[in-house]
Amino acid sequence: MAFSWLVRTTAVAMGQAVKLLRHVNLLWHFRVGQTAVGPQELDKLTLQSLSSLLLRTFTSLSVPFGYHPLGSVDFSSESRHFSLPCCDHSSEMSYRGGSRGGRGRDGGGRWPDCGGRGRGGGGNQPSSSSPSPSSYREGGGYGGRGGGGGRRGGGGGGGGGGGRGFSSSSAPTQVLTEKIWVEAGMAKLTLAAPPSSSKSLRPPARPGFGTIGEPCVVRANHFLVELGERDLHHYDVSITPEVTSKKLCRDIMTQLAESYKKSYLNNRMPAYDGKKSIYTAGALPFVSKQFVVDLIDKEENDRSDRKKRQFKVTIKLATKVNLFHLREFLLGRNSDAPQETIQLLDIVLRAAKPSEDYIGIGRSFFSSSLGNGELGDGLEYWRGYFQSLRPTQMGLSLNIDCSARPFYESIMVLEFIQKYLNIRQLNRNLSPADHRQARRALKGIIVETSYRGYTRRCKIAGVSSKSMCEETFRLGTGVEISVVQYFLETYHVKLKYPFLPCLMVGPENRSTCLPMEVCKICSGQRYARKLNENQVTALLRATCQRPHEREQSIRKMVMDNKYRENQLVKEFGLQVCEALTPVNARVLPTPMLKYHESGQDTRVTPGVGQWNMIGKKMYDGGTVRFWTCLNFSGLTHNLASQFCSDLISICVSKGMGFHSVPLVPIRSVPSTQIEKALREVHSKAGNQLQLLIIILPDKTMSYGTIKRICETELGIISQCCRQRQAVKPSEQYLVNVALKINVKAGGRNTVLEDAITRRIPILSDRPTIIIGADVTHASPGEDSVPSIAAVVASMDWPEVTKYRGLVSAQNPREEIIQDLYKLDHDQQRGMVHGGMIRELLLAFRRSTNLKPDRIIFYRDGVSEGQFSQVLFHEMDAIRKACSSLQEGYLPRVTFVVVQKRHHTRLFATDRNMTDRSGNILPGTVIDAKICHPTEFDFYLCSHAGIQGTSRPTHYHVLHDENNFSADLLQLLTNSLCYTYARCTRSVSIVPPAYYAHLAAFRARYYIEGDASETNSAGSGGQMTQAKNVEVRPLPQIKDNVKEVMFYC
The missing domain is CATH 2.170.260.10 (paz domain)
Incomplete structure (x- = not known):
C-alpha cells in the first residue's frame, strides 16, 4: 500500500515538474513580445507559480488523500492565464475576479517617433478546474493608461482592475451574436506556438470544420475523377531543329504517334504536354529512341507541291510515376501534394478535348462553333469551357466551367x-x-x-x-x-x-x-489587352447567365466532352463522373452594423446582403469646411451649383459637417484646360482646400490626369462625378457619393456592433491590425511597364474600418511585393529602415496609441503555384519590419490568400435558400468536400448576386500564429465584408484586399496617366522576370492625401 502510494505521488511530482518546465518555456516566449505581461511581473509570476507548485507537490506527497489547501493550479502550456487558485467547494460557488493586472507593457516611446501612453495589464482570469466560456468572458479588467511620454518615450500603464465575479448558477444570458463569437472563439484560449522562421513556413493543417450557420446543400461544378490501377511513365522529349511554337510541337507529336503507334509505341496513346514531356499508361519497349518525323508545312504551301519539313524526335524514359503518394495525400495521410502526378493526370484530361479545332488558352478551350458574337472595334467573343484537375477532400475533382474570351475577328x-x-x-x-x-x-x-x-x-x-x-x-x-x-x-x-x-x-x-x-x-487569335467600357458591356450582355442557365450549360458541356468514351481517358484508367457534386454548406449569420446615435436607426441587421441609409447617420461623420467645384462638363453653371447644393444637403443629413459656401466660387471650365484649372484653384485656395468636387463629361479620358495632379502634386482630395448623374441625381446616387466623401474626409460610415462592444475573439481582445495587399500588372506585351504593389492597413481598433493605403512600383510581372521592408544606406544617417509594413505599423501607433499584438494579412492576386515563394519572402519582410521597430517585437501573424480568379461555382438545391437573382445567399460558406484535403481553406460567398452567377471567394490560410478556428476566421471575414465604405451592400471580397486593389489601380494612373484605363491587366501575374527595366519610383502621394482613404 505504501509502495503504491509512493509510486503514485512520485508520478504526480514528476508530472508537476514537467508542467513547470512547460511553464518556464512559455514565459520565455512571453518575454519576446507575445503577451502584455512585463518582465518584472514575469519574474514575480515565476516565483509565485514555483512556490505554488512546490506546496502542491509537498501536499500531495504528505497527504495522499483528502483536501488540498491550495486548490488547483493550471500550469498547462495550453493556458494563457496564470493566477493563484481558489477553493472549489461546489459548482454553486461564485467565482471571484482575477487579481490586479501587472503594470502596462511598453510606454509610448518604445517605437521610434511615437510618444504616447502605455497600456495597463489586464486582470487575471478567474481560476477554475473546468472553466466555462462565461468564466473566461468575465475575467480580467482592461488595464489602466500610463503617463504620457516625450517624443521617444512614455510611461507604462497602471495595473488593470480585477475582473468582475459571477455566479456559475446564475450566469447572464448572452445575445445571439455573442454566443456565436464565443462558440467560434474557444480556440483563442490556447496559446499559439511561437513564431516560426520564415525559412520553414508551410501552410497549417485545417483546424477543424466550421459548424456555425444555417445548414444547406449546394451543388458545385466539380466532377469526381476516379483513379484506375495503371503503371504511368514519364518520358522526356527533345525535337531538333528546335521548335518554339506549341502548335507545331503538337503537330509533330501527333504525326509521330500516328506513324509509329503500332511499330514502336506498343499501340499506346501518349499524352503530350506541348513542351518536353509525354506520359504513357504502361512502359514503351525502349529506354531511349530517336524518331524521324516528316511534317507537311500547313502554313506555307501551294496546291501543287506541298513542302515537307523533317524533324528528329528523341524520346527518353524519365521516371515511373507512383500513384501511391497521390492516394495517401487525398486520404489526408500525407501533407505534401504530389504536384507532378496531378499535373500528369490533368494533361491527360486536357489532351482529351473533343476537337482539334478547339483553341487552348491556359486551362481553357474555345471554339467559334460553341458560340461567338461581335464586341466592336474589330473584336469578337468565342465561347468555351475551363477545365482543371484539383485535389480535394472527396478525391480528385475536375473543375469545369463555362468561359468566354475576346478574339480578333478574322477580317482584312x-x-x-x-x-x-x-x-x-x-x-x-x-x-x-x-x-x-x-x-x-x-x-x-x-x-x-x-x-x-x-x-x-x-x-x-x-x-x-x-x-x-x-x-x-x-x-x-x-x-x-x-x-x-x-x-x-x-x-x-x-x-x-x-x-x-x-x-x-x-x-x-x-x-x-x-x-x-x-x-x-x-482566325483564333485571342485579344489580350483590356477591353474598353463598351466591349465589356457587350461581353457581359452576351455571356451573362443566371445560375440555373449556367448550371445547365456546364452539364451540357460535360456531356458533350464525352470523357467516358474518350480512348485516351480510358487508357489511363480514369473515370469522370458526369454529375455535379452536392456539398454541405452553411449560411453564416448576418452581422449587426452600428450607426450614429443621433439617427432614427442606430443599429441595422442587413437583409440578404444589402441595406440603405434611410433614417441613419454615419457612425463618424467627417467635416468639410473648405471646398469648391470645377465643372468640366456641358452642364450649365446653375445646374452644377444645384448639384453641389443637393450633394451637400445629403452629406449633412447623413451626419457630416459641411460648410454650404465654397471656399472659392464654383467655376465652369472647358475640358481642354483641366490641368490649368486645377493649378489655379490650388493657387487661390492654398492649403486650406479640403475637397474638390469635379464634374466630368460622360466620355472623358481625363480621370487619371486629375487624380495624378491632385494627389501627387497639389495635395487635393477630389471627388469626380459624371455629367449624366449630375443632371438629375437620384437620392441613392447622392448617398453613395456622400459615403465616398465621408471616408475621404476622415470619417467612418458604419462599424460592426460586435467590434465596438469587443465581442470578436482574437480581433477584440488585443490590438490588431488588418492588412490587405495586392499587385497589379500591365497588359500582356507591355513588358517595360512596372507592376504596382499596394498595401492598406486598418488605422482604428477595435473598429477596423478606416484604412491607410501605400503604393510602390516594382519590376514588371513581379508578384512578390518588394517594398514591404527595405534597408537603405544614407550618407548622413547610415542604415535606414523603411518599407510599407513599417510605415503602416508606425501610422497605426500614432493613430491608436497602441502597438498591434496581432497582424491579419489578406493577400490578393496570388495563384497556387506562387504560394510558397510569396509566403516565404513576404512573411520574412513582415518579420523584419516588426523587428526594426523594437527588438523582440514579434506580433502574431495570420497570412490569408484571397482568390477571386477561380472557376468554382455554387448552385442552390433549395429555392428557399436563394436571393432574388437565384444565387446562393450571402454568407454561404463551404470548407468540406471540394476544399483542400489537409490545409486550411474555404469558399465564402459574402455578397448578394446582381446579375449572372455569383462567384464565391476562395480564402486559403498559408500561415497562422493566432490559432484561428474555422468558424472564427469565416465569421470574421464575412463580417468585414459588410464594412466596405463605398456602398450599402456586402462585397464579394474582404474589404482590405478590395481597397488594396483600388489603391494599386489608382497608382497606375500616376505612371501611365489616362492610358491605364485601357492598359491594366489586373492582379495575379506570372512570377517571370521581364527584361532588365529601370523601375522609376512612383510620384510621392502628399501626406494629407495618405491620411485618408483617397482611393475610394
Missing part, C-alpha cells in the same frame, strides 16, 4: 483598322495619333496573305512610318523601288490605298513590308 487588316479607329472611309493617310494607335493595336497579330497564289502566314512587327508610295527598298539588282511599284510590276496588283503605311512583318531585325490591303487577320 484594312477593315480592322476602320473598325478600331472608327474611320468610315479611308481616303487619306493616318493622323499621327491614329498611326500610334494602329501600330500598338496591330503589333503581334498573325496575318495571312494569298497574293502569291498560296497562303503565307507571318507576324506583324510594326507599322512603317512612311506611306507605301514613299517606302522603298533595293532589289537584288541594286535598283531602288517603292512598295506600290513592286507589287504592280511583280504581282500585277494595283494597290488601292498607296497613302497608307505598310505592315512590317517577320523578325524585327529583317522585317518585310506588306500592304495592309493584301493581309487578313488569321
Whole structure:
C-alpha cells in the first residue's frame, strides 16, 4: 500500500515538474513580445507559480488523500492565464475576479517617433478546474493608461482592475451574436506556438470544420475523377531543329504517334504536354529512341507541291510515376501534394478535348462553333469551357466551367483598322495619333496573305512610318523601288490605298513590308489587352447567365466532352463522373452594423446582403469646411451649383459637417484646360482646400490626369462625378457619393456592433491590425511597364474600418511585393529602415496609441503555384519590419490568400435558400468536400448576386500564429465584408484586399496617366522576370492625401 502510494505521488511530482518546465518555456516566449505581461511581473509570476507548485507537490506527497489547501493550479502550456487558485467547494460557488493586472507593457516611446501612453495589464482570469466560456468572458479588467511620454518615450500603464465575479448558477444570458463569437472563439484560449522562421513556413493543417450557420446543400461544378490501377511513365522529349511554337510541337507529336503507334509505341496513346514531356499508361519497349518525323508545312504551301519539313524526335524514359503518394495525400495521410502526378493526370484530361479545332488558352478551350458574337472595334467573343484537375477532400475533382474570351475577328487588316479607329472611309493617310494607335493595336497579330497564289502566314512587327508610295527598298539588282511599284510590276496588283503605311512583318531585325490591303487577320487569335467600357458591356450582355442557365450549360458541356468514351481517358484508367457534386454548406449569420446615435436607426441587421441609409447617420461623420467645384462638363453653371447644393444637403443629413459656401466660387471650365484649372484653384485656395468636387463629361479620358495632379502634386482630395448623374441625381446616387466623401474626409460610415462592444475573439481582445495587399500588372506585351504593389492597413481598433493605403512600383510581372521592408544606406544617417509594413505599423501607433499584438494579412492576386515563394519572402519582410521597430517585437501573424480568379461555382438545391437573382445567399460558406484535403481553406460567398452567377471567394490560410478556428476566421471575414465604405451592400471580397486593389489601380494612373484605363491587366501575374527595366519610383502621394482613404 505504501509502495503504491509512493509510486503514485512520485508520478504526480514528476508530472508537476514537467508542467513547470512547460511553464518556464512559455514565459520565455512571453518575454519576446507575445503577451502584455512585463518582465518584472514575469519574474514575480515565476516565483509565485514555483512556490505554488512546490506546496502542491509537498501536499500531495504528505497527504495522499483528502483536501488540498491550495486548490488547483493550471500550469498547462495550453493556458494563457496564470493566477493563484481558489477553493472549489461546489459548482454553486461564485467565482471571484482575477487579481490586479501587472503594470502596462511598453510606454509610448518604445517605437521610434511615437510618444504616447502605455497600456495597463489586464486582470487575471478567474481560476477554475473546468472553466466555462462565461468564466473566461468575465475575467480580467482592461488595464489602466500610463503617463504620457516625450517624443521617444512614455510611461507604462497602471495595473488593470480585477475582473468582475459571477455566479456559475446564475450566469447572464448572452445575445445571439455573442454566443456565436464565443462558440467560434474557444480556440483563442490556447496559446499559439511561437513564431516560426520564415525559412520553414508551410501552410497549417485545417483546424477543424466550421459548424456555425444555417445548414444547406449546394451543388458545385466539380466532377469526381476516379483513379484506375495503371503503371504511368514519364518520358522526356527533345525535337531538333528546335521548335518554339506549341502548335507545331503538337503537330509533330501527333504525326509521330500516328506513324509509329503500332511499330514502336506498343499501340499506346501518349499524352503530350506541348513542351518536353509525354506520359504513357504502361512502359514503351525502349529506354531511349530517336524518331524521324516528316511534317507537311500547313502554313506555307501551294496546291501543287506541298513542302515537307523533317524533324528528329528523341524520346527518353524519365521516371515511373507512383500513384501511391497521390492516394495517401487525398486520404489526408500525407501533407505534401504530389504536384507532378496531378499535373500528369490533368494533361491527360486536357489532351482529351473533343476537337482539334478547339483553341487552348491556359486551362481553357474555345471554339467559334460553341458560340461567338461581335464586341466592336474589330473584336469578337468565342465561347468555351475551363477545365482543371484539383485535389480535394472527396478525391480528385475536375473543375469545369463555362468561359468566354475576346478574339480578333478574322477580317482584312484594312477593315480592322476602320473598325478600331472608327474611320468610315479611308481616303487619306493616318493622323499621327491614329498611326500610334494602329501600330500598338496591330503589333503581334498573325496575318495571312494569298497574293502569291498560296497562303503565307507571318507576324506583324510594326507599322512603317512612311506611306507605301514613299517606302522603298533595293532589289537584288541594286535598283531602288517603292512598295506600290513592286507589287504592280511583280504581282500585277494595283494597290488601292498607296497613302497608307505598310505592315512590317517577320523578325524585327529583317522585317518585310506588306500592304495592309493584301493581309487578313488569321482566325483564333485571342485579344489580350483590356477591353474598353463598351466591349465589356457587350461581353457581359452576351455571356451573362443566371445560375440555373449556367448550371445547365456546364452539364451540357460535360456531356458533350464525352470523357467516358474518350480512348485516351480510358487508357489511363480514369473515370469522370458526369454529375455535379452536392456539398454541405452553411449560411453564416448576418452581422449587426452600428450607426450614429443621433439617427432614427442606430443599429441595422442587413437583409440578404444589402441595406440603405434611410433614417441613419454615419457612425463618424467627417467635416468639410473648405471646398469648391470645377465643372468640366456641358452642364450649365446653375445646374452644377444645384448639384453641389443637393450633394451637400445629403452629406449633412447623413451626419457630416459641411460648410454650404465654397471656399472659392464654383467655376465652369472647358475640358481642354483641366490641368490649368486645377493649378489655379490650388493657387487661390492654398492649403486650406479640403475637397474638390469635379464634374466630368460622360466620355472623358481625363480621370487619371486629375487624380495624378491632385494627389501627387497639389495635395487635393477630389471627388469626380459624371455629367449624366449630375443632371438629375437620384437620392441613392447622392448617398453613395456622400459615403465616398465621408471616408475621404476622415470619417467612418458604419462599424460592426460586435467590434465596438469587443465581442470578436482574437480581433477584440488585443490590438490588431488588418492588412490587405495586392499587385497589379500591365497588359500582356507591355513588358517595360512596372507592376504596382499596394498595401492598406486598418488605422482604428477595435473598429477596423478606416484604412491607410501605400503604393510602390516594382519590376514588371513581379508578384512578390518588394517594398514591404527595405534597408537603405544614407550618407548622413547610415542604415535606414523603411518599407510599407513599417510605415503602416508606425501610422497605426500614432493613430491608436497602441502597438498591434496581432497582424491579419489578406493577400490578393496570388495563384497556387506562387504560394510558397510569396509566403516565404513576404512573411520574412513582415518579420523584419516588426523587428526594426523594437527588438523582440514579434506580433502574431495570420497570412490569408484571397482568390477571386477561380472557376468554382455554387448552385442552390433549395429555392428557399436563394436571393432574388437565384444565387446562393450571402454568407454561404463551404470548407468540406471540394476544399483542400489537409490545409486550411474555404469558399465564402459574402455578397448578394446582381446579375449572372455569383462567384464565391476562395480564402486559403498559408500561415497562422493566432490559432484561428474555422468558424472564427469565416465569421470574421464575412463580417468585414459588410464594412466596405463605398456602398450599402456586402462585397464579394474582404474589404482590405478590395481597397488594396483600388489603391494599386489608382497608382497606375500616376505612371501611365489616362492610358491605364485601357492598359491594366489586373492582379495575379506570372512570377517571370521581364527584361532588365529601370523601375522609376512612383510620384510621392502628399501626406494629407495618405491620411485618408483617397482611393475610394
